Amino acid sequence: MYGLIGKMLAAPGKREELVAILMESTGEMPGCLNYIVARDSKDENAIWISEVWDSKESHAASLQIPEVRAVIARAMPIIAGFAEQFETEPVGGVGL
Template identity: 45%
Template sequence: MRTRPGHRDEVAAILLDGVEGLRAAGCHLYVVGVSDTDPDLVVVNEVWQSREHHARSLQLPETKAAIARAMPLLTGEFTGQETTVRGGLGL
C-alpha cells in the first residue's frame, strides 16, 4: 500500500498495533514490511485460515479502528494478490 509522503512508518506502526488478536481471528501469518527503495511503500503479507476468516476480521472493532486511523495517511493505491498456500516454512 502506498502512503502519503512521510507517513510510511506511522502506517506500519498502526498495522502492527494490536496484532495479538489476529491469531484468534484465524490468521496464521501477518508480516508488515517497508520497502528499502520506496520511502512511501508498506508491504503486508498475510495467511488466513480462509477468506471468510479474513472477512470477519475486518469487522472486529480493533480492526475497524486501525483502518480508520490509517486511511487518511494512505494514497488509496493498493495492490494485492491472492494465492493458495501449498507449503513451506513458517506456517
C-alpha cells in the first residue's frame, strides 16, 4: 500500500470552499482505499488530507482521470500552499 498525509493551506476565508471541492473527487479514484479531508483545529486556513492507495501507481493514475483533473483545476485558485507532505507505507487498520 501507499499513503500520503498532507497539510494544505487555503486562501484566507476559503477553507470551507476548498474542503467542498476536494470532497467532490472521492468517488472517482480507483485504487483509493481511504481518502479523508479534515479541518486543522488550530489554523483556520489549513486542512489535512490523508490518503491510502493500493499502490503508488494507482495514486499517480488517479491524477490523470478527467474528473479528478477538473477538481484540481477548480481548487488551485484557492490553494495558498502546501505546508507539509509525508509519504507513508500503510500496514493496516480500520477501513483498509
